[in-house]
Amino acid sequence: MHEMSIAEGVVQLLEEQSLAQNYTRVKHVWLEIGPLAAVESEALRFCFDAVTRNTLAEGALLDIIDLPGEAWCLGCATTVPITQRYDSCVHCGSYQLQVTRGDELRIKELEVE
Numbered sequence: 823m824h825e826m827s828i829a830e831g832v833v834q835l836l837e838e839q840s841l842a843q844n845y846t847r848v849k850h851v852w853l854e855i856g857p858l859a860a861v862e863s864e865a866l867r868f869c870f871d872a873v874t875r876n877t878l879a880e881g882a883l884l885d886i887i888d889l890p891g892e893a894w895c896l897g898c899a900t901t902v903p904i905t906q907r908y909d910s911c912v913h914c915g916s917y918q919l920q921v922t923r924g925d926e927l928r929i930k931e932l933e934v935e
């Protein structure tokens with residue numbers, strides 16, 4: 823499952839960071855996810871709970887922040903909102919969109935001790 827490897831990647835990052843930043847426990851994680859990262863929030867939550875067991879992030883809260891997707895429409899020569907990679911332009915219906923944001927997947931903030 824895609825979400826499982828993402829959750830594992832997050833935990834790995836938390837463990838690496840704990841050495842550099844000198845914390846032993848992660849209590850809360852805020853993740854920013856764009857619509858094009860194709861992540862199911864509920865599946866990710868489930869996987870996060872599973873992979874954090876017996877790690878420094880066991881029992882940590884996970885907050886998922888949905889970021890907007892955006893693309894540049896060649897037809898309108900403007901930035902338009904998108905919710906998936908192959909959306910058409912909401913203004914002119916064109917499929918000539920260049921995605922400019924929406925595939926983010928990053929840790930925004932951590933609460934540690």
Ligand SMILES: [Zn+2]
Binds near residue numbers: 898899911913
């Ligand atoms: Zn357009």
